Amino acid sequence: MKYLIIAAVFLLSLNVNAAPVGECEGTPASAVMILPEPLNAWGQIICSKYGHIIANKNGWIWSNAGGFRPVMISSQMVQYAPKSVGNESYFTKIEMQVLSGIDAQKSIELLESSFDKSTSIPKVYSLQVASISGKTLKLNFFDYGDSKWGMWCNKECKPDSSFMLLNMGE
Numbered sequence: 001m002k003y004l005i006i007a008a009v010f011l012l013s014l015n016v017n018a019a020p021v022g023e024c025e026g027t028p029a030s031a032v033m034i035l036p037e038p039l040n041a042w043g044q045i046i047c048s049k050y051g052h053i054i055a056n057k058n059g060w061i062w063s064n065a066g067g068f069r070p071v072m073i074s075s076q077m078v079q080y081a082p083k084s085v086g087n088e089s090y091f092t093k094i095e096m097q098v099l100s101g102i103d104a105q106k107s108i109e110l111l112e113s114s115f116d117k118s119t120s121i122p123k124v125y126s127l128q129v130a131s132i133s134g135k136t137l138k139l140n141f142f143d144y145g146d147s148k149w150g151m152w153c154n155k156e157c158k159p160d161s162s163f164m165l166l167n168m169g170e
Helices: 002-016 101-112
Strands: 043-048 051-056 060-064 091-099 123-131 136-143 148-152 163-167
Touching: 051 060, 051 091, 091 101, 091 136, 101 123, 101 136, 101 148
Parallel strands: none
Antiparallel strands: 043 051, 060 163, 091 123, 123 136, 136 148, 148 163
16 A cells, blocks of 8 residues: 555655657757746646646636636747747746745735735746747746636736646646
């Protein structure tokens, strides 16, 4: 029984840092293929015909509030008409850091300006990504424990760009 429990814990730990999915063969060595914590618990890298994408991990849904509109972070960093480029478009930087103090407080106030304030204080993370194109994106993530949110923060954070991260396994 002891070995069965150890094996189960080992297999579950593999899922936390799951390998990218899709057709990743031929990806250049300079591509970042591992997501930092805690993003790796909610998301994964997908190698698609449109380049590498950061999207929800299996069992999670990232969706804009008010309707099912999936959210993903594309390495092409275009809003419309992505090109079929395969593994030629990839991330060169994926970094996540904890925000604290006034930076965290301002981010929380901005996010909660678009809905009811929570009684709990979330842990706030800043995600910065860069692609081979030289373009960069910034998002903030808010971990309330039982709920998680994201918000696009390219030039400035906008509460109307917030999205939910739903754990469908719980």
